[in-house]
Amino acid sequence: MMGRGGWGNGDEAGMIANRTIICVASDWSSGPTSKHHVMRLLSRHNRIIWVSYRASRRPGLNLSDARSAASVIWRAFRGERRLSPAMVEVTPLGVPGPVTGVIGRVHQRAVLWQIRRALRRCHASGAQPVQLWTFAPDVSFLAGQFGEERVVYYCVDEFAHFEGFDPDAIQIGERRLLERADVVITSSEALFQSKAPLHVNVHLVRHGVDVDHFAQALAPHAHKPALVERLTGPVVGFFGLLHHWVDVDLIAAVARRLPQLHFVLIGQAHTNITALKSCSNVHLAGHRPYAELPAYCAAFEAAILPFKCNAFTPFINPIKLREYLAAGLPVVSTPMPEAERYAPDVVTAEGADAFAEACLGAIGRSSHAERLRRSRTMAGETWEARVETLSRMVMSDGRDAGRHGGNGRAYHDVCGGERGVVGRLHDTQARREPLLTGA
Structure with missing residues (x-):
């Protein structure tokens, strides 16, 4: 006391x-x-x-x-x-x-x-x-x-x-x-x-970050949601609001450059997402309960933070950054100071070509051992x-x-x-x- x-x-x-x-x-x-x-x-x-x-x-x-x-x-x-x-x-x-x-x-x-x-x-x-x-x-x-x-x-x-x-x-x-x-x-x-x-x-x-919640993604034989279970090939994920600060055009451009990858985007759309609907390898999952996010993370091989680069960007500290890491995922982000603190587990890239290349590199850093190590780095960053x-x-x-x-x-x-x-x-x-x- x-x-x-x-x-x-x-x-x-x-x-x-x-x-x-x-x-x-x-x-x-x-x-x-x-x-x-x-x-x-x-x-x-x-x-x-x-x-x-x-x-x-x-x-x-x-x-x-x-x-x-x-x-x-x-x-x-x-x-x-x-x-x-x-x-x-x-x-x-x-x-x-x-x-x-x-x-x-x-x-x-x-x-x-x-x-x-x-x-x-x-x-x-x-x-x-x-x-x-x-x-x-x-x-x-x-x-x-x-x-x-x-x-x-x-x-x-x-x-x-x-x-x-x-x-x-x-x-x-x-x-x-x-x-x-x-x-x-x-x-x-x-x-x-x-x-x-x-x-x-x-x-x-x-x-x-709720480390215990997102570390469920590392459980052996974790259940994969039906949306991603049917996909063949590596899956890159995003969850959060698709709002004006998310660079929808960048996601679409990267998806077109990497047709062998699938991009699963979880969250409600509060901005124009027309550019994404024309990409056959972009899958809009809509809102999903917080309880289900670890299961999706288990199916992802990498995660992305595709924020627009503008006057708003330096002030951002996305909650999902630590949630991705607690789930063991390598992260690709557009440049922002708070993401750069977590290098090399977070790689920053600007422009569609660089971002696409970083996504391919992140998939190569998604072994189970690497994911376990990444998740453990979040142990001291709990909400408690x-x-x-x-x-x-x-x-x-x-x-x-x-x-x-x-x-x-x-x-x-x-x-x-x-x-x-x-x-x-x-x-x-x-x-x-x-x-x-x-x-």
Whole structure:
């Protein structure tokens, strides 16, 4: 048992316990993402109010966004949904996209009222200390509204580069959130470097992985799904959303250059995939349950991370990178700093010719012994280890550094030991005062 206010527990001594955590994130149904893994672990010893917040992005005039809006309205009127004995989801109804003035204040008060109602209905008001964790960059208006002991900004993307997000509004909203957060967690080196000059208490914690789950791919005689069982020849795999950041044209070009290989792509498509449908050796599997992914990995001889190379790329730290490695797979990726850290098990290549050549080379590094070795390198990168690290950072007193004068410091904590010091002083006293604005 750790002695800091009883925030540890006997089984997982490093994890936060006996708190009510309000988690502002994307839809629960969009998982599993880093937020899902982190909150599931924290729910073992805390009460979690998961706020499915969709108002950061302005919807477009298309069928997909219309369905999404209808879903938000339905779930808002449905009320809270219990996800597990310790987790409840609430979907607040608000005004999507950046809004200011009277409309902005109405939106903020409406969202706040719905979250407070969920707290009351879950009998969470005042029963335990409250923490506010947000993965959304533009919800500073929530800080200080729940008497919370900590405000945590968990930054996993540079949202200003996302399609459908207003870059200026996101940057303004994020600056306001940084002024009110007690601790900032970043998931990639580039995100850390971006946020550290703006806050006194910034940390780098890279994503974890469910090693035991994906290591099932290494079991002798692992069952192969029907889709890949019928394929003859080596299979290269991908799983995750086919979204605007995935280079669909690159996949199609590589597939045409390697007709002897099969490319199995698992995940829902949220971008134009017409180029892939013309390739006979590209197989679109659609969404598959998380539980089935190890079986697909067992049938793959290599895996790919075909992300577009643009301003968004340096900030990416894909969860699937470690999941591929935990399954023992060699990985071919377009150039991105977080992937390059895992060379030679991850080979980066730019352009269709180089990427195709790297795929052929990866297949040659897929022996069972190599896969076992690769999987074991992930043993220290579990989600449990990451959440213990997060807990120490959140519950430490580093948040008070700005209150006592002197030079502000942001601690760069990488699981594994690397540490650096950058940053600047912030007046943190303002974080305790509720703020409702028109932005």
